[in-house]
Amino acid sequence: MSQALRVTVWNENRHEQKNPKVKEVYPDGIHSAIAGFLQEAGMIAGTATLDDPEHGLTDEVLAATDVLVWWGHLAHGEVQDDIVSKVRQRVLDGMGLIVLHSGHHSKIFKVLMGTSCDLKWREADEKERLWVVAPGHPIAEGIGEYIELPQEEMYGEHFDIPVPDELVFTSWFEGGEVFRSGCAYTRGSGKVFYFRPGHETYPTYHNPAIQRVIVNAVKWARPVRRERPFYGNAKPLEQIGGK
Template structure:
């Protein structure tokens, strides 16, 4: 992989602005996006890592910013509807053109994720702060490199099946919960030229993004999703010249 990776961590930032839950400022003093970015910097010290939030102009996702982004990480929860459709269209176009996308936790309901997958992306959930075990089921995948199995997360919101997503390209992690539920917590997709990784651990009420193994997974996900040498252009309908086909018939 040539050159410096350019990574943008996006978070709606609403929980932090409203101090809800009340301990979020103590748990994530730099915001959820700050904690995610800090974890990435510890694993990817040569990368150019920036952050943006919903309240920024263009949500921090202007054409110029996206054109200079190799991988976008997306965390959202209570403000999905506030993300502008023009911004979603812009992000969608860049993913199809080859920008990597990591969708985190409740970002499963984001406009960009549901548009890319074409399903409701709904799931079962309950939040009583019980243990989550994240089991690696495809250890050969680069995103699983060096990751403990299981990752033990002492407190976490439960996400459970049925998770209404298309069949993923790769199923890398499955989570189990103290209540007996299971969930496809780490899956990949390809849309156009873009690589997408969804990873569910990371609720705003718990310090999951400080967990060293979760940080490793996200760094691995960024490395996998990044394609800095790919020429950024969305797939398009073409009308090739017939000369090529006529010439091919002569050989």
């Protein structure tokens, strides 16, 4: 029997404190809502927030995390650089990372992508249709041809990211824009998935199809159990030149 996946859901948890509408949609915080459906899927899911000591991402927490889920927006600049460096190294060593919605501007996503990760945006209560463009991908398991959200914030191209290793979803918005909304990458020994939906004033993370995608993404991003590759000067495995 395989060990249950250990997931940490990180959220800056600022909108919930400042905006009554967000508090109404996510009374216990976005992080608790996400951790809740991950637990229902059989995972061991804990939470961490920006104002916790070390942002809740201590060495012990990171060492015990198979996949880290990240939601941030208002306070990207408040995330300490040393914590970002630790998270980056854990990803390179094999920990999975799921970056949600406005986490595209998080320090950790930008350092792993190496670009500005900038985009167009608009808040106009418009419909979003996320088309599955990789129907055979495990992150799309159980999803139909598309997911339709009645109201979401628009993100539009050009999205300044490296070309995804795999593109799983492409969004169309009522106002006419399109967006690469499900982008999968490998960084070192770790897997990274960016998933666009999740504006804080909409009940997006209560949508069963969105929940299914995130559950699938966490399973996809789980670490491969193997020894970390050796780097640096290496002794030959065979004799060289008959010596």
